[in-house]
Amino acid sequence: MKGKIVRWVDERGFGFINTEELNGDIFVHVSKFKKGDRRPQVGDEVEFQLDRKSTNLSVDKALLIGVKPQKNPVPSIVISAFLVGILGAGLYLFVIMPKLSRPHESMNFSCQSKVYCNQMRSCDEAKFYLANCPGVKIDGDHDGIPCERQLCRSW
DSSP: OEEEEEEEETTTTEEEEEOTTSSSOEEEEGGGBOTTSOOOOTTOEEEEEEOTTOSSOBEEEEEESSOOOOOOSHHHHHHHHHHHHHHHHHHIIIIIHHHHHOGGGGTTOOOOSOOSGGGOSSHHHHHHHHHHOTTOOOOTTOSSOOSTTTTOOOO
16 A cells, blocks of 8 residues: 555654545554665655554555665674774784783893893893893793793792
């Protein structure tokens, strides 16, 4: 059937359709319209099917005639937010966190022929030497922690 919206209460999401084929107004809820259509307005032409299960005149399915479907921006916003989140997590995991766990790399140390713990001035310098300078003798138990007795004590 075809008809026209004669009343619409947008805040409540319902209205009434009038058609020449039936006497009286036909109740229609916004949920009966095709997803992607804009909200109905008074004067819109509609194509609809009656709800045969209802005792009152009401619509089962409705379609706005001559109204282009609206693009829904939500999926692109969700995808964008997801991608920004992934990018942020990757940046944190692969750039920021490694620097936080290796502060000695950002302290401008350089290999200067130091070999023993008593030549190091800090735990960070010892960590730098262990990670970057060949031939150092600062990790006697080979556990990856240099100068445990002098500089890099864990209490």
